[in-house]
Amino acid sequence: MGINDRKLRQKEEVRASILDTAWEMVVTEGWQSFSIRKIADAIEYSVPVIYSHFENKDAILLEFNRKGFQILADSLAKAKAGKALPADQIRAMARAYWDFAFQNKEYYQLMFGLGIPTCETVSKIPAMAAFNEVITTSIVAMVPAGQQLPFDPFLKYQSFWSMLHGLVSINISKLGKTDPTGSEHANLPLKVLEDVMCSFIRGIEGAIGPSGKTDQSSEPSQPTHPA
C-alpha cells in the first residue's frame, strides 16, 4: 500500500524542512537565533512536531555536525586527489581546510567553536575517521617507501590539525586583528597559513633527512608559492 509510503515521504519532508529552515536561519541570523521555537514558527508547525523528529536541540546540532565533517572530509579528499607529491597534498589540504572554514563559518563554529564537543559526540561522527585518514596517509607518504617512519604519524596529524584549527579560529572571529603597526598586512592570514605549513613540512623533511623526496617549493626564502 502506497499510503504508508506517502506518509513516510511526508514525514521525511518535514524533517528536511526542519533542517533546511534551521540552517537558513543560522546562516542569515547567526547561531544566537537558533531556537526550537523559531524553527517551529518558520516551518508553520507547532513545537512538539520538531520533537517527533529529533530528540532534542542537541540532536539537531549533531546532525549539522555530521554534515559539516562530511563536507570537510570530502573537500580534503578532493584537494588531495589533485596533487601527486605528499608535500603538495599537505599544502592543498591545508588550503582546502582553510577555505572550508571561511566559506562555511557557521559549520566551522559549530564543529569547533561552540558546543564543547564531548567524547561521545566524536564517536557519533564517522566522517572524522575519514578526516584523520586522508591527512595521515599524505603525511606517511612523505617518507620514502621502505624507510622506517622517523616520527609518529598520529603526532604529526595532531600537529597539522592543531595548527590549522588555531589559525582558523583566531582569524574567523577577527581576534587576530591586533596589529600594532596597523598597515601593509592586507592578506596576512593567508601568509600565516603558508608560513605555518612551511614550518610543518620542513619539520617532516628535516626528520627524514636531506635525502628524502622533496619538490621545488620546499625551500622558499620568499614564501610565495601558490595556493
Place this chain on the structure above:
Amino acid sequence: MGINDRKLRQKEEVRASILDTAWEMVVTEGWQSFSIRKIADAIEYSVPVIYSHFENKDAILLEFNRKGFQILADSLAKAKAGKALPADQIRAMARAYWDFAFQNKEYYQLMFGLGIPTCETVSKIPAMAAFNEVITTSIVAMVPAGQQLPFDPFLKYQSFWSMLHGLVSINISKLGKTDPTGSEHANLPLKVLEDVMCSFIRGIEGAIGPSGKTDQSSEPSQPTHPA
C-alpha cells in the same frame, strides 16, 4: 566624612563577592550553570543588585576575560624572564601558555572557546597588547642585532599563537583522542607541543640562515628537551 568611604567599601565587597561566587560556581559546575539568578541566590542578594554592579551578563564575562588575559600575559612574561636565548624563551612561553590553558580551563574556554569574541571585545582588553608584546620581542630577538628582519614579526606572532591555540583547543575538549592505533600515546599532547614548537623555531632559524645564533637544543632528533 567616612560614611561614603564605608559605603564604597561595602559596594566593592558586594562586587567582589559577585565575581568570586560566580567564578567558584563556574569552576565547580561549569559554564552551563553561569546564571545571574544563581549568582544572586548564592550571594544572598536579589537579582537587581547584580545589575547595579554590572550592566549585564556579558559585562561579567568581560571582567573574567580581562582577568584571564592578565594572568596569561603575566605568566608568559615570567616564563620569558627565566630564559636568556630567544629560542628558549619561545619554548618556555609555549609551555607556559599550555600550562595556563590546562590549569585554567574555565578561563581558556571563556577567552577562546565560547562567546565568539567580537572586535570591540578585543579593544576592551589591554592585557592583549602585553600578550602580543612579550611574544613578539622574543621572536624578533632571534635575529642577530643589526641584521634586517627576514620575516614579518607580526606574521610569526600570529603563527605562534595560532599553533598554540589550535593545540590547546583540540586537546582541551579531548577531541584529539581519535587515535586509531589506540595505544602507546600516553603523553602525546605534550609531544605534539614540542613537535610544533620545533617546527616553528626551525622555521625562523631557517629564515635567518645557518649563521644565526642558536643553542644546543635546537636540533633534537629525540625531542626530549626539558619543560
Place this chain on the structure above:
DNA sequence: AATTTTGCCTAACGCTGTTACAAAAAGTAA
C-alpha cells in the same frame, strides 16, 4: 458505522536575562 490509531496543537513547567516600580533602610537637617 464504530473503533482504533495517528498526527498535531494547546498549554503548561521551570528555567533564563532584564527591568519597572514599590518598599525599606539610611543619611541629613530641624
Place this chain on the structure above:
DNA sequence: TTACTTTTTGTAACAGCGTTAGGCAAAATT
C-alpha cells in the same frame, strides 16, 4: 527626636528559552 530626602533593596513582572503532558480531531482500520 522628628521630618524629609536620598539611596539601597526586593517583589514581581515581561519576554524568551527547551521540554513535555494531555487532549482533540482527522485518518486509517475493522
